Amino acid sequence: MKAQVTGFLKNIVNIKGTNKGLLIQLNDMASYxxxxxxxxxxxxxxxxxxxAEVQVQLANRHxxxxxxxxxKKVIHDNSKMKVIGTKCDVVTVEECxxxxxxxxSETYVGIVRSGQVIKAKGDLVxxxxxxxxxxxxxxxxxxxxxxxxxxxxxxxxxxxEAVIAASWLEATHLKIADELETMTDELDSLSExxxxxxxxxxTSGKIIIDRLQELRFLRPQISTFKGGS
Amino acid sequence: xxxxxVITSGKGGVGKTTSTANLGTALALxxxxxxxxxxxxxLRNLDVILGLENRIIYDLIDVLEGRCKIHQxxxxxKRFEDKLFLLPAAQTADKNDVNPEQMxxxxxxxxxxxxxxxxxxxxxxxxxxxxxxxxxxxxxxITTPEISAVRDADRIIGLLxxxxxxxxxxxxxNRIRPHLMEAGDALDVNEITTHLSIDLLGxxxxxxxxxxxxxxxxPVVMDPSNPAALxxxxxxxxxxGESVPLMTMDKPKPGMFGKLKSIFSSK
Numbered sequence: 072m073k074a075q076v077t078g079f080l081k082n083i084v085n086i087k088g089t090n091k092g093l094l095i096q097l098n099d100m101a102s103y104x105x106x107x108x109x110x111x112x113x114x115x116x117x118x119x120x121x122x123a124e125v126q127v128q129l130a131n132r133h134x135x136x137x138x139x140x141x142x143k144k145v146i147h148d149n150s151k152m153k154v155i156g157t158k159c160d161v162v163t164v165e166e167c168x169x170x171x172x173x174x175x176s177e178t179y180v181g182i183v184r185s186g187q188v189i190k191a192k193g194d195l196v197x198x199x200x201x202x203x204x205x206x207x208x209x210x211x212x213x214x215x216x217x218x219x220x221x222x223x224x225x226x227x228x229x230x231x232e233a234v235i236a237a238s239w240l241e242a243t244h245l246k247i248a249d250e251l252e253t254m255t256d257e258l259d260s261l262s263e264x265x266x267x268x269x270x271x272x273x274t275s276g277k278i279i280i281d282r283l284q285e286l287r288f289l290r291p292q293i294s295t296f297k298g299g300s
Numbered sequence: 301x302x303x304x305x306v307i308t309s310g311k312g313g314v315g316k317t318t319s320t321a322n323l324g325t326a327l328a329l330x331x332x333x334x335x336x337x338x339x340x341x342x343l344r345n346l347d348v349i350l351g352l353e354n355r356i357i358y359d360l361i362d363v364l365e366g367r368c369k370i371h372q373x374x375x376x377x378k379r380f381e382d383k384l385f386l387l388p389a390a391q392t393a394d395k396n397d398v399n400p401e402q403m404x405x406x407x408x409x410x411x412x413x414x415x416x417x418x419x420x421x422x423x424x425x426x427x428x429x430x431x432x433x434x435x436x437x438x439x440x441x442i443t444t445p446e447i448s449a450v451r452d453a454d455r456i457i458g459l460l461x462x463x464x465x466x467x468x469x470x471x472x473x474n475r476i477r478p479h480l481m482e483a484g485d486a487l488d489v490n491e492i493t494t495h496l497s498i499d500l501l502g503x504x505x506x507x508x509x510x511x512x513x514x515x516x517x518x519p520v521v522m523d524p525s526n527p528a529a530l531x532x533x534x535x536x537x538x539x540x541g542e543s544v545p546l547m548t549m550d551k552p553k554p555g556m557f558g559k560l561k562s563i564f565s566s567k
């Protein structure tokens with residue numbers, strides 16, 4: 072896909088049909104005003120009919136939020152099309168730093184005791200127990216090499232794919248993204264011997280607890296290890 | 301140069317003051333010069349348990365505010381010649397009338413004169429706790445085999461571990477009832493120590509005579525035949541560097557149990 076959208080696009084604005092819907096490609100070599108004018112012309116073409124959903128490809132150019140809103144407004148005002156997303160091939164330094172910190176893993180060695188809060192932007196590895204009323208929070212995944220008996224929150228910045236894994240998972244509260252689960256006796260998924268388990272957010276929106284061995288099938292993307300023999 | 305030890309627990313009613321009085325007395329019995337400091341300002345009790353209530357003239361606040369010299373405020377326990385002293389708390393002030401810097405300075409100045417300074421900490425984690433911990437070199441955490449007490453001990457250990465000048469805290473499990481532990485109706489010693497994961501300094505069995513002797517103003521530790529007294533004496537010996545095996549209670553031998561029974565039934 073990426074290869075198609077380059078500076079060598081002949082047109083300033085290109086509208087393409089793909090099997091996933093319409094695609095509006097903006098030429099990253101053209102000036103912004105040129106793009107707006109051309110876009111307005113292209114989308115108001117009566118040949119384009121129907122209220123299709125479109126993706127806007129921005130290629131190698133950074134647009135400010137206000138500019139993106141302006142582009143959307145041009146499309147919405149001059150056609151029945153609805154912009155469902157934008158895709159940009161460049162990121163700002165700020166975004167990049169945030170992405171790096173979210174991908175990093177931080178390690179805490181020791182016991183997280185009652186009243187203590189440990190936070191990480193990316194993944195969090197706790198080597199030790201998390202006692203009741205202790206709280207661990209991570210933007211990414213939470214891994215506990217020890218007994219998780221307190222409160223664990225994974226995907227704190229909204230990542231619904233985040234998981235909580237522990238050698239011994241007997242937390243009082245589990246939270247993934249915005250979904251909170253209190254581990255009361257009524258929960259059927261609680262096991263007698265909560266050894267080597269993980270919690271993840273099921274597509275139904277509920278937090279499910281499963282054996283740790285299932286993690287590689289549930290969230291294969293967590294594994295960053297390539298190759299091997 | 302003496303050592304300042306703070307006795308704390310987070311939760312109230314687990315036996316901080318009783319333990320302070322008994323450990324202080326046990327150390328004095330071993331020939332050490334001990335000063336007990338009650339920091340529970342506004343709710344002082346340590347003087348009552350030691351039977352020294354009527355001898356108080358000045359208190360901690362008087363010393364800190366310069367109304368008297370330290371030696372004027374100290375109450376000497378006449379049962380142990382020049383070995384056991386009490387610096388009582390004020391009853392008419394409150395915990396916010398003292399700050400940690402003052403306590404640190406006071407205790408630092410007293411260390412040269414004593415082998416042990418034992419600080420009785422009030423319940424809670426607020427100002428009173430901060431004052432009590434400020435001057436200490438090490439901390440002893442008291443808990444009982446109850447979940448609520450263990451939770452609060454966990455919290456207090458977390459706070460103690462943040463104090464830079466403090467050695468790693470040690471644990472005393474107080475008021476152990478062997479029959480409940482054996483039946484699995486109370487947390488057992490192992491469960492508590494693995495949960496809190498700090499060193500166990502000792503265990504003290506629950507005994508009615510701890511209460512009666514406190515009411516009489518004679519710490520139970522003075523009666524060598526009492527099981528709770530034995531617990532406290534063992535802890536005092538460990539504080540002095542001796543290695544004393546833990547009292548066997550989780551698997552009581554018939555002999556031990558019989559002994560306990562005979563103690564109860566004889567009174």
